[in-house]
Amino acid sequence: MPATADRRPLIGIVGSGIAGLRAADAILKCEVDARIVVFGDEAHRTYNRPGLTKKRYPLSGALEKTIAEDVRVKGADNDAVTWRLGIRVETADLGDRILRLSTGETFEYDRLVIASGIRPRTSARGDGECELHTHRTLRGLGDARYIHHRLQAGEKVTIVGAGFVACELASLAKEYGCEVLVLEALRRGPFESVLGERVAMTLGRWLAQQGVTFLTGDSARKFLCEAKPSNPEPASDRSLFIEAIGSVPNVEWLHGNGLDLSDGVRVDEYMRVSPWENVFAAGDIARYPDPWAAGNLTRMEFWKNAIDTGDLAGRSVAASLGHGSVTSRIGYFPSMTTEVLGLRIQIAGDPKTSDSMEIVCGDLDRPDQGVLVAYLREGAMIGAAYLDKGARFNSAYIKLLRSLRER
Numbered sequence: 001m002p003a004t005a006d007r008r009p010l011i012g013i014v015g016s017g018i019a020g021l022r023a024a025d026a027i028l029k030c031e032v033d034a035r036i037v038v039f040g041d042e043a044h045r046t047y048n049r050p051g052l053t054k055k056r057y058p059l060s061g062a063l064e065k066t067i068a069e070d071v072r073v074k075g076a077d078n079d080a081v082t083w084r085l086g087i088r089v090e091t092a093d094l095g096d097r098i099l100r101l102s103t104g105e106t107f108e109y110d111r112l113v114i115a116s117g118i119r120p121r122t123s124a125r126g127d128g129e130c131e132l133h134t135h136r137t138l139r140g141l142g143d144a145r146y147i148h149h150r151l152q153a154g155e156k157v158t159i160v161g162a163g164f165v166a167c168e169l170a171s172l173a174k175e176y177g178c179e180v181l182v183l184e185a186l187r188r189g190p191f192e193s194v195l196g197e198r199v200a201m202t203l204g205r206w207l208a209q210q211g212v213t214f215l216t217g218d219s220a221r222k223f224l225c226e227a228k229p230s231n232p233e234p235a236s237d238r239s240l241f242i243e244a245i246g247s248v249p250n251v252e253w254l255h256g257n258g259l260d261l262s263d264g265v266r267v268d269e270y271m272r273v274s275p276w277e278n279v280f281a282a283g284d285i286a287r288y289p290d291p292w293a294a295g296n297l298t299r300m301e302f303w304k305n306a307i308d309t310g311d312l313a314g315r316s317v318a319a320s321l322g323h324g325s326v327t328s329r330i331g332y333f334p335s336m337t338t339e340v341l342g343l344r345i346q347i348a349g350d351p352k353t354s355d356s357m358e359i360v361c362g363d364l365d366r367p368d369q370g371v372l373v374a375y376l377r378e379g380a381m382i383g384a385a386y387l388d389k390g391a392r393f394n395s396a397y398i399k400l401l402r403s404l405r406e407r
């Protein structure tokens with residue numbers, strides 16, 4: 001970018017998602033006299049990504065506009081920040097503090113915030129195809145517009161995976177009146193890696209009771225791409241094939257700087273990227289010391305985590321420029337809510353690191369009547385899950401949350 005006479009520190013933020021926006025907000029709030037430039041390879045300012053799967057849209061010609069309006073985020077219209085959208089940061093030289101952009105320009109920074117998030121994993125070749133399917137994934141507004149449009153047409157849809165995005169997509173597709181096949185080849189049911197096998201099997205039954213064809217193991221495998229094309233089983237009559245099989249952190253642009261990029265970007269409890277004192281990371285991409293399991297690192301793909309870590313990274317940037325001090329370490333209390341075919345699922349704490357579980361109230365055979373589960377590690381509660389169609393055990397759940405927070 002052209003040199004200017006402006007001597008204020010230059011802060012580059014890579015990623016225009018919520019973590020990047022919150023980092024910028026926090027720097028501004030600390031009244032740092034700096035120029036902040038946000039780079040984003042999407043064409044849009046920050047939007048509410050979770051909103052992409054939460055609502056069915058009526059048939060209309062203005063689907064893209066309607067979704068975009070629905071997922072607006074407060075503060076994304078902030079013009080105290082320079083937005084450079086539709087621009088990809090191709091490489092970073094952290095030693096020389098230089099970013100190389102897809103426009104051919106370079107950008108020299110004083111501070112850098114890495115907030116480039118993740119992208120969906122896919123089993124497709126580079127062109128998104130295999131012998132059987134055109135593979136689709138859902139991450140951005142463009143993907144959402146395409147998928148809503150196809151679901152509106154009532155297409156038969158195959159969804160691979162049984163995590164949060166897969167289950168929300170299955171719900172959405174059912175709401176649109178589609179015939180839905182969900183394939184989970186590796187596990188027994190939805191959210192198994194987080195909530196364990198018993199709850200996962202309950203959720204698998206729930207999907208089936210709501211009219212979704214839910215297949216696991218070999219029954220699922222024969223519909224997948226590795227099935228031979230000559231095999232008549234593959235769901236070739238299902239024109240929409242969506243994969244929601246996990247994620248890949250967007251770290252490629254950081255290669256060659258000696259960072260630990262084995263699972264996102266490793267940071268300390270202030271979101272600093274060692275050994276570079278002027279580099280910070282936040283959001284889905286940041287792997288930080290787990291406040292719930294001493295000695296472990298964790299990387300979370302949740303909206304509130306991106307908000308809290310973005311805010312902390314911003315305050316750390318401000319402190320590194322002499323504005324304020326960062327006293328609070330990561331205080332993120334993990335909690336999230338999703339709805340799968342009318343069943344509300346609330347999760348708190350860190351159930352995936354538990355070694356046992358207890359049903360506190362309700363019955364796993366009747367999740368719609370409410371079931372509250374506590375997750376324990378070495379006898380101490382470290383997480384909770386609450387499944388219900390109503391709010392029968394809400395006060396018991398809130399009580400569990402309180403004791404989790406007080407740990």
Ligand SMILES: Cc1cc2nc3c(=O)[nH]c(=O)nc-3n(C[C@H](O)[C@H](O)[C@H](O)COP(=O)(O)OP(=O)(O)OC[C@H]3O[C@@H](n4cnc5c(N)ncnc54)[C@H](O)[C@@H]3O)c2cc1C
Nearest residue numbers: 015017018019041049050089116117283284301302303306
């Ligand atoms: C469909 C869906 C539903 C979800 N639902 C929920 C939910 O119900 N609850 C919940 O807690 N979480 C949910 N999430 C997760 C939540 O949206 C994420 O945790 C959050 O958006 C992460 O924000 P982020 O800023 O870290 O990353 P992102 O939002 O991914 O932002 C990173 C941005 O950086 C851009 N970028 C990447 N590399 C570069 C580069 N080299 N140069 C320039 N730009 C780059 C990316 O394109 C992206 O725009 C959902 C996610 C999806 C996809």
